[in-house]
Amino acid sequence: MRKIEAIIKPSKLNLVKDALNKIGIKGMTVTQAKGFGRQKGKKEIIRGAEYEVDFLSKVKLEVVCKEEDVEKILDVIISNAKTGEIGDGKIFIYPVEEVVRIRTGERGETAI
Numbered sequence: 001m002r003k004i005e006a007i008i009k010p011s012k013l014n015l016v017k018d019a020l021n022k023i024g025i026k027g028m029t030v031t032q033a034k035g036f037g038r039q040k041g042k043k044e045i046i047r048g049a050e051y052e053v054d055f056l057s058k059v060k061l062e063v064v065c066k067e068e069d070v071e072k073i074l075d076v077i078i079s080n081a082k083t084g085e086i087g088d089g090k091i092f093i094y095p096v097e098e099v100v101r102i103r104t105g106e107r108g109e110t111a112i
Contacts, residue, residue, distance in 0.1 A: 001096040001109060002070050006061045007033060008081040008089040013059050015080040020063070023076055027112065029062040038086060058089065064096055064112055 008016060013030065020028065034055035065073055074091060082088055101111040 001099060001112070002065055002067055003094040003096050004063045004065065004070065004073055004077070005092040005094065006063075006077050006081065006089060007035065007058050007091075008061060008077070009083070009087065010057055010059045012081040012083075013061070016061060016077055019076045019080045020073065023072060025063060025065070025069075025073060027063070031060040031062075033058045033060045037090070056087065064099060066109055066112070 006016070010032075017028070017030075035058055036054060036056055061077070063073060070093065074093075077091060098107060099109075099111040100107050104111075
């Protein structure tokens, strides 16, 4: 099993979520996040004063899946989150040793 963690622009969340739903991915965790990468923030003018905004609003989307579903999920996230501009985000993939459904005690892939 794998955990896919995608940091994307908030404006792309609904597109990604809907596309993942279409391929059968029903469970995911979404967290509001702030951060920066190569983009290094941006300058904003608020009431005539210029401010440096270091941390930009992002969304962290987490999905745990079977290993054979990883490439399909990556393709969906990339194709729906990509704008071609700086700040589109990153995707991280981690191994998952075990999953336990608290309600039933199910373990492994059946608990996803």
